[in-house]
Amino acid sequence: xxxxxxSPRYKIIEKRQSVAFWCNPISGHATLYWYQQILGQGPKLxxxxxxxxxxxxxxxxxxxxxxxxxxGVDSTLKIQPAKLEDSAVYLCASSPSWxxxxxxxxxxxxxxxxxxx
Amino acid sequence: GIQVExxxxxxxxxxxxxxxxxxxxxxxxxxxxxFHQNPWGQLINLFYIPSGTKQNGRLSATTVATxxxxxxxISSSQTTDSGVYFCAVFIMNSGYSxxxxxxxxxxxxxx
Numbered sequence: 001x002x003x004x005x006x007s008p009r010y011k012i013i014e015k016r017q018s019v020a021f022w023c024n025p026i027s028g029h030a031t032l033y034w035y036q037q038i039l040g041q042g043p044k045l046x047x048x049x050x051x052x053x054x055x056x057x058x059x060x061x062x063x064x065x066x067x068x069x070x071x072g073v074d075s076t077l078k079i080q081p082a083k084l085e086d087s088a089v090y091l092c093a094s095s096p097s098w099x100x101x102x103x104x105x106x107x108x109x110x111x112x113x114x115x116x117x
Numbered sequence: 118g119i120q121v122e123x124x125x126x127x128x129x130x131x132x133x134x135x136x137x138x139x140x141x142x143x144x145x146x147x148x149x150x151x152f153h154q155n156p157w158g159q160l161i162n163l164f165y166i167p168s169g170t171k172q173n174g175r176l177s178a179t180t181v182a183t184x185x186x187x188x189x190x191i192s193s194s195q196t197t198d199s200g201v202y203f204c205a206v207f208i209m210n211s212g213y214s215x216x217x218x219x220x221x222x223x224x225x226x227x228x
Contacts (some may be wrong), residue, residue: 007121019155029220031213033216041220041221042121042203042205042218042219043218043219044218045215045216045217048213050213055213056210056215089158093160093161097160104165106150106162106216107162108152108159110157110158110159111158111159112167113158
C-alpha cells in the first residue's frame with residue numbers, strides 16, 4: 001500500500017514570497033490533515049478535511065495560509081506572503097473515516113521542510 | 118482545548134537500559150496514539166491505545182483513561198530507538214475527531 005506522498009521535500013524562500021505544498025493521501029482515506037511542526041515542538045493542526053469539505057481550520061492563519069482539497073483526493077497548502085516564523089515542517093496525514101468514531105490510526109507523510117530567509 | 122503534557126522532555130540512555138515515558142492529558146479522550154519521529158522527520162505509529170496495555174517487541178504501552186495518563190515503556194534500548202516520541206489524543210467534535218499532540222520526549226540512546 002502506497003503511503004502519504006508530499007512534495008517538495010525541501011524549500012527555501014525569501015520572506016514575502018509564496019510557496020505551495022502538495023499532498024496525495026492514501027487511496028480511499030476520506031480524512032486529510034495538514035500539520036505544522038516548528039523545531040522542538042509537537043505538530044500543530046492547521047486544517048482538517050473530510051472528503052473535500054473543511055471540518056476544522058481554527059488554527060490556520062487565514063490572512064496568509066490557504067488550503068484546498070479538490071475532488072476529495074489530493075490537497076494543496078499555500079503560504080502567501082511567507083514570514084520568517086513560517087519556517088517549519090509541514091506534515092500531511094490521512095486516515096480512514098469512521099462515522100462518528102475516531103480513526104484507529106493516522107498515517108503521516110515524510111513532510112515538507114520550509115526555510116524562510 | 119485539551120492539554121497534552123509529556124515527560125521527561127529529554128532523556129539520555131546507555132544502550133541496553135530501560136525507560137518509561139509519560140503522557141498526561143487534561144480531559145477525557147476517545148483515542149490515544151504513540152508515535153516515534155525518526156531523525157529524518159517521519160512519524161511512525163507505535164500504538165493505538167485508548168485503554169489497557171499493548172506490547173510490540175521491546176515496546177509496550179499502558180493507558181489508564183480514568184486517571185488520564187498513558188505510559189510508554191522501552192526495554193533493552195537500542196541506538197535505533199533514538200528520536201522523538203509523541204503522545205497524541207483524539208477528541209470528538211461535532212461528529213469528527215481532531216488529533217492533538219504533546220510536545221514530545223527526545224530520546225538519545227548512546228552505544
